[in-house]
Amino acid sequence: MSRKFALWSIPVALLVFLLKLLAWRMTGSVALLSDALESTVNVIAAGLAYYAVRLADKPADSRHPFGHTKAEYLSAVAEGVMILFAALLVIREAIAALPNPHIEDAPMLGIGVNIVAAIINGLWAYALLRVGRRNRSPALLASARHILTDVLTSAGVVVGVILASATGWLILDPILAILVALNILREGWHVISESVDGLMDASIDAVTRAEVESLIAREMAGALEFHDLKARFSGAILFAEFHLVVGQNMSVGRAHDICDRIEHALETKFPGSSFTIHVEPETERKT
Template structure:
């Protein structure tokens, strides 16, 4: 499912790009140009996301025993960098237009074309975001968030150009493009930061650690204590480890059964995840 959606993002983004380029040619608006430039990034990002999702879904192999899931983070980082680059391109175009703001003769039709592109973008972003959250796919989520940024950009452009036409204050066009660029820059920074966190093995969230803690406590009957829980996420998979303290006289197979019981419960909640349990004797009990 994620791979199919990632593939269809490519033709959808191309179609939206064509509509926005057409809208820009009809209006001559630098704000419309900025909107189209951001959609160019969408096309490249959609292509990257497709290949990243394909790679991430490959099973573990001898060279990659922990799987290929981090490919999605690499794609998301690249997308964030491209978003930032697009923002600087828009700032350059808007700065050049400040001294000579203008619109062409058919702006109303251009606004209608841009509005259609925005509706298509909004619907597709909603589909991607729901699928990305359902499948814990960083690449799909990053693409959806970027497209939503594009949607809000387009809405701002439509409102701003409408005001420029009503008031005849054409300076609103390049000023609006600058606001758009700053918003895109902020979104690019957020996407890049979050994706780098994934590559750097940032810790699981407090909610995820609390959920794992609850599963361990509910299934550790026969053990004395657990401690030193830590974990990280790689795409939809979780890698977590902790120390489980048992009676020093307990048979190895009995201690192993307890570990299996805990691991089975956790994998049921976090499929395709890996949990490492380090057994310790009661001499390692931590005083609370």
């Protein structure tokens, strides 16, 4: 499912970019140009996301025994860097237009084209967000958040161009473009920081941790306690390890059965994930 949506993101991003470019040509608005420039990033990022999702789907091998799922984080970091680059291009165009701002005499048709592009973007971002959350795909989630920011940017640009055209204050156009660029910079930094957390094996969020702890506690009947839980996501795969304390005289076979029961429950909740359980005697009990 993730791969299918990542593939379709490429023609969708290209269509939106061409519509925004057409809107700029119709209006001459530097704000609409800035919106189109950001969409060039969407096209490149869509290609990167598709490649990353394909690579992440590859099974583990002798060289990559933990799988290839971190490829999605690398894709998301690359997308964040391109977002920052797009913001700098927007700022350059806007500053150049400040001394002589202009908008064509009849910009409404161009604005309408830009609105159509924004609607397409919004619908696709919603679809990517749903699939990305369901499949825990960093690449799709990064693309969805970027596109949602693009939608908000487009809305702000359209309002600004209409105001500039209606009031005659054409300086509003490049000023709005600079504000758009600042928002793009913020989103780019957000995408990069979240992806770097994944590359640095940041711990899972509090809600997911509570789910894992609840499942372990529910399935550990016969054991005394568990402690030292460490867990992280690598793309859609959950990696977790913890210590399980059992009675001093419990047989290896029975302790193994408890571990199997816990692992089955966790794998049902988090398919494809990997768990390491270190069995300890009751002398290691911490409570």
